[in-house]
Amino acid sequence: AQTVTQSQPEMSVQEAETVTLSCTYDTSENNYYLFWYKQPPSRQMILVIRQEAYKQQNATENRFSVNFQKAAKSFSLKISDSQLGDTAMYFCAFMKHGSAGGGADGLTFGKGTHLIIQP
Amino acid sequence: GAGVSQTPSNKVTEKGKYVELRCDPISGHTALYWYRQSLGQGPEFLIYFQGTGAADDSGLPNDRFFAVRPEGSVSTLKIQRTERGDSAVYLCASSLQQGYGYTFGSGTRLTVV
Numbered sequence: 001a002q003t004v005t006q007s008q009p010e011m012s013v014q015e016a017e018t019v020t021l022s023c024t025y026d027t028s029e030n031n032y033y034l035f036w037y038k039q040p041p042s043r044q045m046i047l048v049i050r051q052e053a054y055k056q057q058n059a060t061e062n063r064f065s066v067n068f069q070k071a072a073k074s075f076s077l078k079i080s081d082s083q084l085g086d087t088a089m090y091f092c093a094f095m096k097h098g099s100a101g102g103g104a105d106g107l108t109f110g111k112g113t114h115l116i117i118q119p
Numbered sequence: 120g121a122g123v124s125q126t127p128s129n130k131v132t133e134k135g136k137y138v139e140l141r142c143d144p145i146s147g148h149t150a151l152y153w154y155r156q157s158l159g160q161g162p163e164f165l166i167y168f169q170g171t172g173a174a175d176d177s178g179l180p181n182d183r184f185f186a187v188r189p190e191g192s193v194s195t196l197k198i199q200r201t202e203r204g205d206s207a208v209y210l211c212a213s214s215l216q217q218g219y220g221y222t223f224g225s226g227t228r229l230t231v232v
Contacts, residue, residue: 004161035220043208045162045223091161095220106152106175107212107221109161 002027002094006110013082014118020067021077021113023092029053031097034068034075035107039089048090051075053097079115087117121145123224125211131230132201140196140227142211151194152221153186154210162210168194201231 003026013019025034036048051059051068058066063083067076079086092110124143132138144151149170154162164178171191179185183201188194198205208228212221 033220037220037223042225043210043228044225045210045212045221047220047222050220093161093220106164106167107162108164111159111161 002029002032002096002108004092004094004108004110006092006113008113009111010114010116012116012118015082015084017082018078018080019082019115021079021090021092021115023075023077023110025073025075025092025094027073027094027096029096033095033097034066035093035095036064036066036075036077037091037093037109038086039091039112040087045091049077082117084117084119087115089114123211123213123222125209125224125227127227128225129228129230131232134201134203134231136201138198138201138229140198140209140211140229142194142196142224144192144194144211144213145215145222146192148213148215148222149191150214151188152212152214153194153196154212156208156210156226158207165196165209198229201229203231205229206231 005024032053034051037045038048049061049064063080065078089112091112093107126141151168153165156162166186167175168188183199186196208226210226212223214221
């Protein structure tokens, strides 16, 4: 079974600063997907960014980018020019490639990091 | 629909009562998932449907929990004899293609008093 660890329960930065959220995972799989989800107070989990393990290039989506270190099993999220609307819970998640998509092979989440952007 | 819809948004029930939580996935998404999110935790898998059948129900905590998806679209999560420990946010998600993550609804916050 896969495990996902987020070691920062809470982080707080000033608006416009850059912040990095940490995530490590444990798996014996070689091919898989990694995700960062944002959960604002509305509770809906919103996909922020996705990385395929076989791609060496780090994924980017506008102000969001990842640092994917496969050997170290590390997948951190960097948010540049942070905005007040970025305040939310952020969850790192793992999915095994080629699975049926559910259960133990489906999305496995970390415990989350509460990110607070201060004005 | 445009997104995953869950009803009710909030549900308060008394210990021992029966509850049903509804999920309406994105049209055309054959895969549907239920997760439970306790306070301060990440979502934990409960059950996964592919079409009408439960492909994996290994996350259901005990036999008080049951879910159906009779026509391969709307799903209902049913909890019998609710306990205070069942209080959590129940999230539903659907997906079209494996590996692209899931689209989640806004969840149902269940409070058992």
